[in-house]
Amino acid sequence: MGENTKTQKKSWFKGLKAEFKKIVWPDKNTLAKQTTAVVAVSVVLGALISVVDALLRYGIDFLVK
Numbered sequence: 001m002g003e004n005t006k007t008q009k010k011s012w013f014k015g016l017k018a019e020f021k022k023i024v025w026p027d028k029n030t031l032a033k034q035t036t037a038v039v040a041v042s043v044v045l046g047a048l049i050s051v052v053d054a055l056l057r058y059g060i061d062f063l064v065k
Helices: 002-021 028-064
Strands: none
Touching: none
């Protein structure tokens, strides 16, 4: 039983090593563009959520008073 487990671990690590060799990292230009896009979308969504929150708060305060 111990021998089979060792063989499975070795083959698992071989497979893991093979998968890591397949990874393709983006170049600096692509990484910068994607980072800029993520930051821009996050800022826009944050502003949109803030506006919706302020409108809802104003509407609820208007209805309560």
